Amino acid sequence: MHPISRAALRPYICASCRYGIGASRRRFGTKPDQTPDIYDVVCVGGGPAGLGLLAALRASPITSKLKVALVESQDLNKAQAWNMPSDQFSNRVSSLTPSSASFLRKIGAWEHLDTNRVQEYQEMQVWDGETGSRISFDWSMETPPFEDMRTVATMTENLNLVRALLGRIAASGDQGLTLFSNTTVASIENGSDLQASGPDLSAWPVLSVKPTGPGSETKGISRIAARLLVGADGINSPVRSFADIPTQGWDYNRHGIVATLALADLDTPPFPANLRTAYQRFLPALGGPIALLPLPNNHATLVWSTTPENAAYLKSLSPSAFLAMVNAAFRLSMTDLKYMMGIERSEQTSHEDELAWHVQHTSLPSQTPPLATAVQQGTVASFPLRFRHAAQYISPRVALVGDAAHVIHPLAGQGLNLGLADVAALSRTIEYAVSHGMDIGDLLTLERYSSERYLPNAKIGGACDLLHKMYTIPGQGPITWARSLGLDVIDKLPFVKSFLMKNAEGH
Structure with missing residues (x-):
């Protein structure tokens, strides 16, 4: 053998x-x-x-x-x-879909997560800063009466x-x-x-x-x-x-600005009481969208996609001027925002004064987020988008x-x-x-x-x-008209929104 x-x-x-x-x-x-x-x-x-x-x-x-x-x-x-500390948060934060959360639970990692630093949100408000067309994402159409609304995503710090x-x-x-x-x-x-x-x-x-x-x-x-x-x-x-x-x-020639912010209380308490909302506004004239995503204890993480020049300008501002620009980005017109983005420190006017004056003469959208009242020290940073x-x-x-x-x-x-x-x-x-x-x-x-x-x-x-390219085209041309029509139509078709949300969460 x-x-x-x-x-x-x-x-x-x-x-x-x-x-x-x-x-x-x-x-x-x-x-x-x-x-x-x-x-x-x-x-x-x-x-x-x-x-x-x-x-x-x-x-x-x-x-x-x-x-x-x-x-x-x-x-x-x-x-x-x-x-x-419980009142401070890292600026590297991610939005976990229900599928990701389910995977983390399956492998036993979720029980090791500090859930006091985790925030679920149940709806997301998205609108076009150029035209005002908007869409909201939530599971209200698929949630039975007297049940809590399903989670759209869960925010947690990467660390x-x-x-x-x-x-x-x-x-x-x-x-x-x-x-x-x-x-x-x-x-x-x-x-x-x-x-x-x-x-x-x-x-x-x-x-x-x-x-x-x-x-x-x-x-x-x-x-x-x-x-x-x-x-x-x-x-x-x-x-x-x-x-x-x-x-x-390819590189987008865009930078993402991140920061941890403290928010003011809502003028009207949410209903139901545990309802939390994420906000995103597209700002074509400034190079990309700005998003405010909820964190615990009335905090939020900021992600603002914009040009490298605008990113450098925003990072150079004092905390109060930076907060004024963030609040303006969710409230003012593209023309006013471009003007505020060019204010020099040597000028007599300030970002805070300009915001206060323009808000008095601006019709604010109904989905405006709470005012950002403070920025956590050391959290304003940027990274290139690719x-x-x-x-x-x-x-x-x-x-x-x-x-x-x-x-x-x-x-x-x-x-x-x-x-x-x-x-x-x-x-x-x-x-x-x-x-x-x-x-x-x-x-x-x-x-x-x-x-x-x-x-x-x-x-x-x-x-x-594709979304990035569509929403970085300023003005009132055919692409602007088409994207606005698309948002308005999808917002009125719950089954289409449900399909998009299920795809986004991995189903």
């Missing part, structure tokens, strides 16, 4: 993986003479997407025994110890979510889990098949990871091999570069999720939700592969994830891109 050869015991790797696609991958640096530690899943990136994947894998009885690792350049211990996911991962125990905190990826290359035993690593990604935190000078570079390497490492993804996956897209979409989400033994795969305009608040939907789909794909004895890094296995997520992400990203 002849012994079974080592090659026959190796996991199957097709010729295209070994000699074709995988062979063309970029290699970074030289290869040290060190046998790598082998992991089933290695995720690069410790944001909500990367942590969400690890939490999902650890939560499933089918995948909880996999050997997994996460590589993150920031200090995860600091993220887990994050804390802020609150990251801390909750880290808490869920920690609760799963440390068996089969390695977190490389304060660690950067020095190189990614294909492995070697010169091992005396074990799988052939010639088509496996092998990472050289380097500690960067305190005391890192005494620590060497570690090498880890991944049966499946997941890129959750953002728009400039090293994992995507290693896999030679190109992206298409659109990117990877040509593919998978490569042999590589999968991309979140911003590594797609970056979209924030006007619909879908960026984080798309990333969590990616993670949910990829975790299901891995779970299916494990339960059916499949290789989790095989290209045919990963096709299941790609086919589920690529088109929905492209559809939502394209829709946001």
